[in-house]
Amino acid sequence: MALGSLSAPAVAVASYNVTEVRYYAQHLIALSQSKANVLATMVDQAKDLPEYDIYKSIPGFSDKTVVSLIAELGDLHRFATSTKLNAFVGIDLRFNDSGDYKSSGFITKRCNTIARKVLFKAISNIASTATYGHQNHINDW
Template sequence: MASLTRMEDIAKDLPEYELVGEMGGVGRVTRVALIAQIGDVRRFKNKHPLICFAGLTPSIHESGKFRASQNHIVKKGPARLRKVLYQVMMLLVMHKIPKDDAVYRFIKKKEAKGKYKKVAKVAGMAKFLRIYYGRVMHLYRDLGLAA
């Protein structure tokens, strides 16, 4: 627990600390873990490299005219980041409509379309990262810290 307190003390100095804590499904531990695993968001040109970094892009299976329709995610990048994101999705779904409900509604929409719950949560993880990237980069631009 002492290491978590130390990590929080370091993370509190970052501009995005409060912003990330306001996102739905993010608590005290997951906020620090997300910031630590993602690192400086400004190193990504846009949201797509961040999603690729997390390993949430679908793999491609093609041969000749065959093209697979059900593909797994590539799982390249830090597994711990995917675990933290999945924990956030679990927390979102467990609560009744959270304050910041864009990802919650997205997951529920996917489930209503017939997607398996786990598939919907993985899609929610990518949606969460897109929102995370947009909000943090907007904050950095407002502070004049973005390149």
């Protein structure tokens, strides 16, 4: 908004384009406030869950990441092994070996795409903060 007030407008102040931009800017601000309110409600409800403190103990996991993982993964006790959790998220390895050909393996990318994306962004944040002096054991591994 501050930069927009400094720039020279390409259209007249009374133009429909200016009205349309103002409408969309106000709508975007309202959506952003609504998103923040929903996130705050989700955090308030999730704080009582035992998973919340476990996820928050991971370096680089914010409130948004924690409630997103709780919403997508649910109760972790329903997975008997970590392999089953990996398969649910879609990060289990698959190999296409035939005869003498040995593939290096690739993830299957099936099942819960949202949980996989949340985990990918969280790990990316951990790695990027480590470059600025916030070293942790996850990034070291």
